[in-house]
Amino acid sequence: MKIHKEGYRIIVVCAASAALIAGVPAVCFGAGWISGVITIAVLWAFLFVCYFFRAPSRVPVTGDKAVLAAADGKIVIVEEVYEPEYLKARCRQVSIFMSIFNVHANYFPVGGTITYFRYHPGKYLVAWHPKSSEKNERTTVVVNHDGVPVLFRQIAGLLARRIVCYAEEGMAVQQGSETGFIKFGSRVDIFLPLDADILVKEGDKVKATQTVIAKLP
Numbered sequence: 001m002k003i004h005k006e007g008y009r010i011i012v013v014c015a016a017s018a019a020l021i022a023g024v025p026a027v028c029f030g031a032g033w034i035s036g037v038i039t040i041a042v043l044w045a046f047l048f049v050c051y052f053f054r055a056p057s058r059v060p061v062t063g064d065k066a067v068l069a070a071a072d073g074k075i076v077i078v079e080e081v082y083e084p085e086y087l088k089a090r091c092r093q094v095s096i097f098m099s100i101f102n103v104h105a106n107y108f109p110v111g112g113t114i115t116y117f118r119y120h121p122g123k124y125l126v127a128w129h130p131k132s133s134e135k136n137e138r139t140t141v142v143v144n145h146d147g148v149p150v151l152f153r154q155i156a157g158l159l160a161r162r163i164v165c166y167a168e169e170g171m172a173v174q175q176g177s178e179t180g181f182i183k184f185g186s187r188v189d190i191f192l193p194l195d196a197d198i199l200v201k202e203g204d205k206v207k208a209t210q211t212v213i214a215k216l217p
Helices: 005-029 033-052
Strands: 066-068 073-083 089-098 105-107 112-120 138-145 148-156 163-165 178-182 186-192 212-215
Touching: 005 033, 073 186, 089 212, 112 148, 112 163, 138 163, 148 163, 148 178, 186 212
Parallel strands: none
Antiparallel strands: 066 212, 073 089, 089 186, 105 178, 112 138, 138 148, 148 186, 163 178
């Protein structure tokens, strides 16, 4: 299993902490059942951290008008909204919620040129909260795809305290290439034109770079 680069430092710290935590009971209680239980619990916690930062190899499903899922997870919102930050127009919002068990790397849903990028510090409401898109720590990225602006946001959740985004204004990006990573629980919102053909509904499970969530007009 490949580990994502954003997890290297955390995994090293966790490995050192796990060794210390498992070693103290062994010194205090010897090789008894107490130290055994603690060692097993610490090992499982360490393995979960490694699992969380997994980075699967995927070949993106490409298509000129296709909009790909930007994250693994569950569709929690499909609705018409007004987007006030950049588009300043009514559009179709599709939101994907990532649990701690999902892959947390994020990907560009379309290819094109990045025309806008902003990082917004904020709160840490639960990611499915209606106001999390406006109040939480988040990034906003707009990709111009053949004249059609596609806006998407990485949104920190209750446990997430670190959003990593590789986007820069003026950068040309390929569909399905990596946008960044959100550590420990989060959401991605994608804003599309009103006449986009939405191919998913609330409750659907999607996989980043593999699920086509919409078709652009």
